[in-house]
Amino acid sequence: MSFSPNRPGKKRYRYRIANAPRFIAVIMLFLLVLTAIFVIAAKSEDEPSQKGAVVVTPIVYPTPDPDPTPPPIDIPEGKVMEPVLVVIDAGHGGEDGGTISPYKEGFYEKDITLSMAEKVAEYLKEKGIDVILTRDGDYRFSASNREDLLTRANIANENKASLFVSIHVNAYDLKYAGAAAVNGMEVYYMEKDGVYTEFTDERFAQLLNDEIVKANGIKSNGVKQNNYSVLRNTQMPAVLIETAYITNKEDHARLASEEFRSNTARGIVQGIELALKEIDAFEYNGDMYVFKEAKE
Ligand SMILES: [Zn+2]
Missing domain, CATH: 3.40.630.40 (Zn-dependent exopeptidases)
Known part of the structure; x- marks a missing residue:
């Protein structure tokens, strides 16, 4: 009801609390973007060495887990x-x-x-x-x-x-x-x-x-x-x-x-x-x- 007298105070009050979450949201978004950049950067750093490993792996470990014993005979049930x-x-x-x-x-x-x-x-x-x-x-x-x-x-x-x-x-x-x-x-x-x-x-x-x-x-x-x-x-x-x-x-x-x-x-x-x-x-x-x- 008493709209006018409260207006300036209310305005200031509203300004502060209305913008604090927005500010936090902006910072959060910034941090999120920053994190994303780091993750992408880290990934792109890993990628070359991973690619290198993929090429080398089949040469270094051609048969993983080699079993020296021949496959056992399947014994029928009973x-x-x-x-x-x-x-x-x-x-x-x-x-x-x-x-x-x-x-x-x-x-x-x-x-x-x-x-x-x-x-x-x-x-x-x-x-x-x-x-x-x-x-x-x-x-x-x-x-x-x-x-x-x-x-x-x-x-x-x-x-x-x-x-x-x-x-x-x-x-x-x-x-x-x-x-x-x-x-x-x-x-x-x-x-x-x-x-x-x-x-x-x-x-x-x-x-x-x-x-x-x-x-x-x-x-x-x-x-x-x-x-x-x-x-x-x-x-x-x-x-x-x-x-x-x-x-x-x-x-x-x-x-x-x-x-x-x-x-x-x-x-x-x-x-x-x-x-x-x-x-x-x-x-x-x-x-x-x-x-x-x-x-x-
Ligand atoms: Zn006999």
């Missing part, structure tokens, strides 16, 4: 990668001679099986396939048959064998009419929870059967299922081969010949090689490996 190892079991040994020749004194199954097993091991080694013989001499692991057989299976299990082959010689009780005529080979397996997804005990038996027949020309009586201890107690595909009948004269002559034993061993190795192909054995750092089901 699998473990283990070295390929074949366990060959020469049936019987020591006090347990196995089947006995009715035609030749001192001609025992245990000696024939060891001789064949040693040949198989030799041929596998030639092909770079690791092998363990359950026994490498004339002995058995226990006076108890049960314990002896369990030990053989455990050798394969403890060494995480990829495949197991037990070599035997058959006999037919000559008390029975026509017994001496019984001849040929049988390959036994027992289907069990395998360490491979698709490769079965039966498939392994079939491969060995076919390759042995091709290699030594023997008549096969077929691939059969049987609950033998070494088949039941091994954790990997396993077979038991009854290579021929010691009670049959023709088979007896075969078993006594180096050629038949070598050819049989060659057939077994051929079958093992095919089996390793089917379970996808692969080379890694010079060694052979397989993927197995991860089990406790």
